[in-house]
Amino acid sequence: MRDARRPNVASACASAYPGADDRAGDRARRHNEGVTTTSAESGRSRPRAAGEGGARRRGKGSAPLASERREHLVRLAAELFAEKGFQATTVRNIADEAGIQSGSLxxxxDSKESIADEILSSFFSEIMSAYQAVLDRGDNPRDTVAGLVRVAFGTLEPHRAAVTVMQNDWNYLKGMARFAYLTKSEDEVEKMWVDTLRTGQEQGLFRADLDPKLTYRMIRDTIWVAVRWFRPGGRLNAEGLAEHYLKVMFDGINRH
Incomplete structure (x- = not known):
């Protein structure tokens, strides 16, 4: 059963495709003949056949409209990947949800992998930049770890689908050549955290008997798994959730 919340987004996407059904067959034919259509073509108008009354004029807003269409498709696909899983989601599923023909997609x-690529690369680019900004402040290791935790929790709402896809399909996607950057990006993120934790140990701020890499991975996983139960609009927002987590992490649950 389709989620009752989604039709508004799907309808908006469908309305952004006037005449989508009429053009779908032609686009599908061109794709099968090896004509590559890319996002750069999104702002171009296809010339009409002779029987269609000449060339179609390009509207002034065609490029922004194409970008809006693309964003709609990415959002719809991200939700489907999160709910059904990447492997179980087909191009037809995405097109149906958008109210268009598969050829229009x-x-x-060029594939659902391209959409997942855009979702995940955007997520990693944003979170790594935010992590680096925390490191660049030059705070002490405890405050730096707190900043990194806040950044991670801050992704749960805007990047809920991306985090869910990582939780569910990480092992499958990282085995594909085009997603090789996933492992590289995760290694870079891990180094940021582990170096900070190790520095905190050297400065006597953190316990010396804890393994920094294992500690980071436990922190990472307990944050990301929250995407399964955290819902915006509840008693705590993402910021409040991060502060509660920091109390547990730094102070524990025992009374002192």
Whole structure:
């Protein structure tokens, strides 16, 4: 059963494709003949056949509209990947959810892998930049770890689908050549955390008997798994959730 919340987004996406059904067959045919359609073509208008009354004029807002269509498709696909899993989601599923023909989807993306690539690369680019900004402040290791935790929790709402896809399909996706950057990015993130934890140990701020890498991975996993139960609009927002987590992490549950 389709989520009752999604039709509004799907309808908006469908309305952004006037005449989608009429053009789908032609785009599908061109795709099968090996004509590659990319996002750069999103702002171009296809010339009409002779029987269609000449060339179609490009509207002034065609490029922004194409970008809006693309964003709609990415959002819809991200939700489907999160709910059904990447492997179980087909191009037809995405097109149906958007209210368009499958051929129309190929006007923007050559495959569902391309959509997942955009979702995950955007997520990693944003979170790594935010992590680096925390490190660049030059705070003591305890405050730096707190800042990193806040950044991680801050992704749960805007990047809920990306985090869920990572939870569910990480092992499958990282085995594909185009997603090789996932492992590289995760290694870079791990180094940021582990170096900070190790420095804190050297400065006597953190316990010396804890393994920094294992500690980071436990922190990482307990944060990311929250995406399964955290819902915006509850008693705590992401910021409040991060502060509660920091109390447990730094102070524990025992009375002192």
């Amino acid at each position: 190929y006007h923007h993306f």
